[in-house]
Amino acid sequence: MMIPVAKPIIGAEEIESVRTVMESGMLAQGKQVKLFEEQFAEFIGVKHAVAVVNGTVALDLALKALGINAGDEVIVPAFTFIATANSVLFQGAKPVFVDVDQRTFTLDIEDVEKKISNKTRAIIPVHLFGQAADMKALSEVVDGKKISIIEDCAQAHGEKFDGRRVGSFDIGSFSFYPTKNMTTGEGGMITTNDETVAKRAKLLRDHGQSEKYLHTEVGYNYRLTDIGAAIGIAQLKKLNGWNDVRRKNAEYLNNGIKAGGIIKPYKANYSEHVYHQYVIRITSECRLSRDQFKQELEKLGIGTGVHYPISVHHQPVYKNLGYGNEKHIVSEIVAKEVLSLPVHPSLSEKELSFIATGVSDIAGGK
Numbered sequence: 001m002m003i004p005v006a007k008p009i010i011g012a013e014e015i016e017s018v019r020t021v022m023e024s025g026m027l028a029q030g031k032q033v034k035l036f037e038e039q040f041a042e043f044i045g046v047k048h049a050v051a052v053v054n055g056t057v058a059l060d061l062a063l064k065a066l067g068i069n070a071g072d073e074v075i076v077p078a079f080t081f082i083a084t085a086n087s088v089l090f091q092g093a094k095p096v097f098v099d100v101d102q103r104t105f106t107l108d109i110e111d112v113e114k115k116i117s118n119k120t121r122a123i124i125p126v127h128l129f130g131q132a133a134d135m136k137a138l139s140e141v142v143d144g145k146k147i148s149i150i151e152d153c154a155q156a157h158g159e160k161f162d163g164r165r166v167g168s169f170d171i172g173s174f175s176f177y178p179t180k181n182m183t184t185g186e187g188g189m190i191t192t193n194d195e196t197v198a199k200r201a202k203l204l205r206d207h208g209q210s211e212k213y214l215h216t217e218v219g220y221n222y223r224l225t226d227i228g229a230a231i232g233i234a235q236l237k238k239l240n241g242w243n244d245v246r247r248k249n250a251e252y253l254n255n256g257i258k259a260g261g262i263i264k265p266y267k268a269n270y271s272e273h274v275y276h277q278y279v280i281r282i283t284s285e286c287r288l289s290r291d292q293f294k295q296e297l298e299k300l301g302i303g304t305g306v307h308y309p310i311s312v313h314h315q316p317v318y319k320n321l322g323y324g325n326e327k328h329i330v331s332e333i334v335a336k337e338v339l340s341l342p343v344h345p346s347l348s349e350k351e352l353s354f355i356a357t358g359v360s361d362i363a364g365g366k
């Protein structure tokens, strides 16, 4: 038996909602999508939410809605899931990498300041592992400049920065992939108070169709299904409760893990943290390397993940684009040290205790 590092929770309500949609015969984008958008917008605290087929597409449409183009620069962290940076390449624009803060794994704001040029059109902070980037510092950096902020909230549904939900600052982008804090199978959402951005995103998601069979620009089919939306509506009701359990589980691990050479997750004062992942760092002071540590945990039946083993500027696809020689020291170090432990809401206290003891024992050489 392996304790999985992530696990979607699908209950009777999700199954019943899907059954109802299936029996209605209306499977594609329709009433359920509209309802999901309304409820999600209200939850985040914005005027508009636009549902799409996944989180990668949400980032893509957010950039397209802003008219980001060849010649433009968009600032992204070097340490994130690759889709964040790729969404910029989709526009023919240039991703400009910045390093991350070694405690929060989110954008290093001083580095952002250095990398802003007269070509910078947008910045994509990633609320990595469920913790918000420093949105106040970031807002100050872009103050008075024509630079949009697209929050990559794919790992931070429900997270708050100083009491305000992430995804409500300018433009938010969410993913509902099964391992995320809530799921629709595959799915994504754009959130914003900017009506122009929302309208343009809706147009582009549906063939550039301003009215039926009247196409005013080249659009796509990026629509979410009513089946997915029905799952999302059921999941959204439970999100806050699940995030509470994730926080409790993280606290249990914080208290239970007693080990040298390991850095436990840091929580910034401004953050509530929704612990999409519980990420420890296996530093050079630990008796084992990160990869050996991972193997030992797996022998015990504890599933782990490495998010992410290679920083984006070192990925072959980016090296081939000429990014290989850049230095982003923190990103490069943490990519070698991070290890995600299970923290999802389905864990029992017995499993949490087993994880905490396992980690402590392995680090101590027992």
Ligand SMILES: *Cc1c(COP(=O)(O)O)cnc(C)c1O
Pocket (backbone or CB within 6 Å): 054, 055, 056, 057, 080, 081, 083, 084, 126, 152, 154, 155, 174, 175, 176, 177, 187, 188
């Ligand atoms: C999951 C994820 C995405 C992409 O979302 P998909 O729905 O898988 O396309 C983008 N950015 C980050 C940080 C993610 O974790």
